[in-house]
Amino acid sequence: MLSRDGIERVIPIRPPILAVDRITNAQLASSVIGEWDIREDAWWARGHFPDNPILPGTQIIESMAQTAPFCFYDETRPQSIEGMLVRVDDAKFVQPVTPPCTLIVKAEVGGVIGRLAKFRCRAFVEQTRVAMAELTVRFQDKSLVAQGAQS
Numbered sequence: 001m002l003s004r005d006g007i008e009r010v011i012p013i014r015p016p017i018l019a020v021d022r023i024t025n026a027q028l029a030s031s032v033i034g035e036w037d038i039r040e041d042a043w044w045a046r047g048h049f050p051d052n053p054i055l056p057g058t059q060i061i062e063s064m065a066q067t068a069p070f071c072f073y074d075e076t077r078p079q080s081i082e083g084m085l086v087r088v089d090d091a092k093f094v095q096p097v098t099p100p101c102t103l104i105v106k107a108e109v110g111g112v113i114g115r116l117a118k119f120r121c122r123a124f125v126e127q128t129r130v131a132m133a134e135l136t137v138r139f140q141d142k143s144l145v146a147q148g149a150q151s
Contacts, residue, residue: 001026001075010073010081011066016043019063020105023070031108034067040099055097060131061088064121068107068135071119072144081144086116087136095130097123103130110134115142 002023008014025033038055039045045053065085073081097103103123110118115138123131139145 002070002073010078011069012080012082013066017062018066019059020066023067023073026070026073026075028074029071029109031106032067032070032073034063034070034105034107036063036103036105038097038099038101038103042099045099053099055099055103057091057093057131060093060097060103060123061085061091061133061135063103064105064107064119064123064131064133065135065137067105068119068121069117069137069139071107071109072117072139079144082140083117083137084140085135086138089134089136091131091133093131095125095128097125097130101125107135112145115139115145117145 004021007020019036020034021037022035044056048056069081069083105123107119107121110120117137119135121133121135
């Protein structure tokens with residue numbers, strides 16, 4: 001659905017912080033699936049743990065926070081999506097993520113109030129769930145969330 005180039009046209013985040021390579025499925029105002037290729041030569045791998053790199057949990061949350069707003073991406077009206085993570089609840093990391101692999105993030109809209117949207121997020125490697133969290137994101141453009149919520 002969206003490649004990395006398309007993602008960079010939508011969200012104002014760039015490498016090395018960009019933590020989503022593909023959006024593979026999106027249902028407007030409902031759900032999204034994104035993928036992030038976890039590489040052995042990633043910037044964090046040199047220090048978290050040098051002889052046995054494990055993706056930091058904060059990076060998994062960041063991937064969720066970058067993927068979830070695509071729930072409000074309308075491919076019939078491409079636009080920029082600017083959101084800021086404002087809350088993380090009930091985060092759980094159940095399996096370590098080690099490179100190389102692909103982190104699959106699934107997010108569902110849990111509710112919308114004004115500029116705020118709550119998302120239920122889960123992360124997987126292959127079919128194994130590795131993390132979950134509820135995120136709240138505040139969007140710059142209230143109409144983006146309102147239009148999506150009405151669709």
